[in-house]
Amino acid sequence: MNRRERLENIIAILKKEYGESKVMLNYNTPFELLIAVILSAQCTDKRVNMVTKEMYKIVNTPEGFANMEVEEIEKLIKSTGFYRNKAKNIKQCSIDIIEKYDGKVPMNMDDLINLAGVGRKTANVVMGDITKEPEGIVVDTHVKRLSNRIGFVKTNNPIIIERELMKWVPKKYWFDYPNLLIRHGRAICKARKAECNKCGINEYCKKNI
């Protein structure tokens, strides 16, 4: 079986197990999603949802964050970690969105990654969930780990992983592939203790081929 067939089977099985692909982060607007994804760096989405639930009652617009002191934002997001960088980025990012994009989150890769605290991963997540047509493939810690374990790539460099996957993964899967791998990575194929006995795609994994 070639890797393309393995990919098709893996996606079909995971789709059946986890259902519709969608981020687990809670949001009501593209801007709320952008901030949630910035906060999700090295932090569980569960924690991010706890923080944003309370924070968005107080501020949930670029204008709101742009007019706040960085220290105020720090207090609101402290429990997500990296809070000094994230607070500074959220404020600058909000200012940029107001000044350069008329207060609306831009929906293309070039503009998104020029925002403070936004890299390719964050941009792909936001674009993917809003438009369902990402310009690239999200490579986070789970996609990195599972892509290596399955045997699709042999590197830990996220940029190289994305470039390699984009070469042969059909574009129609650029949204589903990372979303399903992330769900599977959190539930079964975990970093610390992978539960291979419960894994539905075990026969397509590198170690069993």
Add this chain to the structure above:
DNA sequence: CTCCCGATAT
């Protein structure tokens, strides 16, 4: 490459 960093699982 290093640094940023609190919360949680193991």
Add this chain to the structure above:
DNA sequence: ATATCAGGAG
């Protein structure tokens, strides 16, 4: 006690 969590910037 240590690894890990939907990373990004310098």
